[in-house]
Amino acid sequence: MSAKDKIIRLPNKHLRQRSRRVGLVDPAIQKIIQDMTDATLDWEDSRAHELGVALAAIQIDQPLRIVIIRNNFDNKSDRTFQVFINPEITKYEGDVVEDFEGCLSIADIYGKVPRHEKVRVKALNAQGKPLRLTAKGFLARVFQHEIDHNNGIVFIDHIKDNQDAFYKLQEDGQLTPLDYDKDIRTNSLLW
């Protein structure tokens, strides 16, 4: 079994469950973090036109509030991540902007999702030390997407009534609009 096979995908119901807080950052938690990193990179290596930029623990079927976020969103050769345990958004700021995002748990579908431009986050780092930060732009989007996972929300839930927000990733890497009525609304894999 390769590392990426640990990743669960819709219609797996676990993706719509809330994850629980992490108490102590012990070796078992460290192992889960390592598995998350391995799964993301292994998944990326199997994909021609995508980067795995972040993962939440529930995506490898561990219902714990752990998120890993890539240090570089554009360079595949930078394979390092930052760990955020029990992350919480303490404040939303800025405008709501739409941009494309995809999910390792939803194959080949991208969505134009409205997100806040800026968020303040508090969390614990990999050593269990508290930290606070302000995230802007794409990083703010990533935090909102991943913290949603901890709460059992996937990105398509935000756009489920928006006919023009769904795109398919083609084999050549282009995103083309999906037929909402045919591919999305009645797709039992998604809802």
Next chain:
Amino acid sequence: MTKTSEPIVFFGSGPVAAASLAALATEFTIEAVITKQSPGHHHGPVPVNELAESLRIPINFANTRSELDILMGSSSFKSRLGVIVDYGVIVSAKVISTFPLGILNSHFSLLPQWRGADPITFSVLSGQHESGVSLMLIVEALDEGPLLSQEKLPLPPDITTPELTQKLVTLSNTMLLRDIPKYLTGELKPYDQPAIPPSYSRKLTKDDGKLHPMSETAEQLEREIRAYADWPKSRLSLGDTDIIITKASVAERSGTPGTLTAENKELFLYCSQNALRIERLKPAGKREMSASEFLLGHRL
């Protein structure tokens, strides 16, 4: 969460372009390929075209600078960066400026050495011991743009143009895959080409393939044979037939420049300095053979 990798637009037409596109397509989303239309009388393969089709990348054609201006004026690509390899069309400043991050070119020499159309052949011809690849952001002036990176490659003394091309393609692909992401993220900043006197290469003509033993040294001719191995090749007229010399070495001996002699089953062409020992050759209409095979059937 996932994101799609940054799209790029690829410009290229020759076989080297195809090899570069194949590598780029493994890592990047190629938004479109811009290439030359093969002329109507051309029946050979059009590698970039075929590859783009098999990868299902949209293809656009522009054969000249003005056609390219029109094409780019009427297209709206979302790519921030263009990549150009082995295209053979001069790109106007207007087209370059349609890409916020410019157009990146992989040039097969250590710029400012061998600017121009055929850096590889001229590297072999010059007898230099080192060549390499430069990644450059193109400007309208020929090969004068700022560099993003440069890597050297040692040249063995017996290297031919096709062999060197192969090595440089491999090096170039490694650099493109490594450095484009760094440029996209702003990690890699363009810097000026070294302030040393530039040299210039040019497109070869069929006439370049004629050997001139009267005026050139054996050392120069031996380099020409390696440099022109693919095209136009190195020819010598023997009375009524032509031969193509495919392998030779320099012999330290002197004779009347321009004379061809057979000595002990070896074939020598005396040059303005030293002699060329012709080791392998291809007489017109025949297969390639060794000098001794040739001498069995041919009286000088």
